Amino acid sequence: MIRYIRHAAAFCLLLLVALLVNAARVQVFEADALDDNPANRRTTIDRYDRPRGNILVGGRSVTGSKDTGEQLAYERTYRDGPLYAPVTGYASQTYGTTLIENAEDAVLSGTDPMLAPLPFWNEITRDRQPGGDVVTTVNDSMQRAAYEGLGGRRGAVAAxxxxxxxxxxLVSTPSYDPERLSGTGSSVTDAWRELNASTSQPMLNRAIRQTYPPGSTFKIVTAAAALDAEVVTDPDAATDTPSPYVLPGTSTTLPNEARGCEQASLAEAIRVSCNTVMAHLGVEVGLDGMVEAAEKFGFNDSGLKIPSGVARSNFDTDMSDDQLAQSAIGQFNTTATPLQMAMVASAVANGGDLMYPHLVDRTTTHSGSTVHTTGSRSYHRAMNPMTAMRLRQMMTDVVQDGTGTNAAIDGATVGGKTGTAQHGVDNSGLPYAWFIAWAQAEGSARPAVAVAVVVEDASADRADISGGGNAAPIARSVMEAALED
Incomplete structure (x- = not known):
């Protein structure tokens, strides 16, 4: 009898060991796979069982969380949702996350190991910390000036x-309220369907995710290329550009909206926006030189993150001379995001040194301790300092007595460049209105801001757009807000 009891006890011990081994297998070796299993609802419940960290602008939260009393307890809320949607993105229990809500999700959700009090704390305890906060670089008054300036028209501003x-x-309009997508249920799915079906594409972040032909604003890049390559050594000297200018290898003539462009100097071509001069200079610089210059400003970079991904601005690397001539004035296949064109203006204003753009200043724990700070760093030396100095003067002339007078600000030095981007079949679409600019307060040692504005549905004729009738006043409002800080 005792032998049978021993056998039974040994068998029970074996079962117990097998049970412990299996539990260890499940809890240790298969834990990650089970956590990631779409059928595991516990992970989703856990994700929303506490408030999410906040995104801050100017020291104030533009996001929040509310307890719904449902199984997925906390839903995201937004203050001035449409104003800040291009910055925050959305955090939806149904549709996931975008923009900062996505790029900084680990901090905001409390899963970032850097939030833990000790190394490997989260792994050992299998817990997460209270959501941390994300402090942005955005200036509230400038954001509002850009948003109000666009007035709901399709367009974008980057400063x-x-x-x-x-x-x-960072503004894109028309916009939307991301809070409509926060929770679950029919109201959220209806909002999603409505927003995606809208012809105005309110969820498209035009400032960083949409590219446009930059038109004449790209002439600043071409001018930088011509000066750096010493194709032009004296900006005030006449060029050998005929008017009309016949595109190389074709019988097609390139028109000018401005007058007096024949043999015009580089400075005059920038001031009144001569297509012929800039197209001709682009061809003289050559394909390799133009590609190199454009890429120094950020074109063709598909890896730019701010921390959200930015759409690649394009300058073709394989073109015929006639195509290069068109590309040199921001047409053909040349495309750019508004952020990219703000970077162009920024490089000129900063003496040729282009700094890497970033939207997050720092991340913190829930209690406010800094977890990570985004330091300033150089992105590229976009042009020689002398070239930048010459372009600053040319852009200043554009605002003082050229096509950009609507951007002038009393008590400040303002440089700008207007642009008209044609599009559609045979250029039949209403041209986009562009304006890029920078501003520096009188007596200040450094520029305050560089800005790019694009208005898609500008209700004006082409000459008015070229004169900065739609985009320049918006840029001026944003620059005024920057100078007042």
Whole structure:
């Protein structure tokens, strides 16, 4: 009898060991796979069982969380949702996350190991910390000036601080309220369907995710290339450009909206926006030189993150001379995001040194201790300092007595460049209105801001757009807000 009891006890011990081994297998070796299993609802419940960290602008939260009393307890809320949607993105229990809500999700959700009090704390305890906060570089008054200036028209504004790369404003309109997508249920799915079906594409972040032909604003890049390559040594000297200019290898003539462009100097071509001169200079610089110049400003970079990904601005690397001539004036296949064109203006304002743009200043724990700080760093030396100095003067002339007078600000030095981007079949679409600019307060040692504005549905004729009738006043409002800080 005792032998049978021993056998039974040994068998029970074996079962117990097998049970412990299996439990260890499940809890240790298969834990990650089970956590990631879509059928495991516990992970989703846990994700929303406490408030999410906040995104801050100017020291104030533009996000929040509310307890719904449901199984997925906390839903995201947004203050001035449409104003800040291009910055925050959305955090939805149904549709996931975008923009900062996505790029900084680990901090905001409390899963970032850097939030833990000790190394490996989260792994040992299998817990997470209270959500941390994300402090942005955005200036509230500039953001509002850009948003109000666009007035709901399809378009975008990007503004950066030239000496640091901090993004001070990032606006896209028409916009949407991300809070409509926060929770679950029919109201959320209906909002999603409505927003995606809208012809105005309110969820498209035009400032960083949409590219446009930059039109004449790209002439600043071409001018930088011509000066750096010494194709032009004296900006005030006449060029050998005929008017009309016949595109190389074709019988097609390139028109000018401005007058007096024949043999015009580089400075005059920038001031009144001569297509012929700039197209001709682009061809003289050559394909390799133009590609190199464009890429120094950030074109063709598919890896730019702010920390959200930015759409690649394009300058073709394989073109015929006639295509190069068109590309040199921001047409053909040349495309750019508004942020990219703000970077162009920024490089000029900052003496040729282009700083890497960033939207997040720092991340913190829930209690406010800094976890990570985004330092300023150089992105590229976009042009020689002498070239930048000459372009500053040319852009200043554009605002003082050229096509950009609507951007002038009393008590400040303002440099700008207007642009008209044609599009559509046979250029039948209403041209986009562009304006890029920078501003520096009188007596200040450094520029305050560089800005790019694009208005898609500008209700004006082409000459008015070229004169900065739609985009320049918006840029001026944003620059005024920057100078007042």
């Amino acid at each position: 950066v601080e030239p000496t640091t790369g901090k993004i001070l404003a």
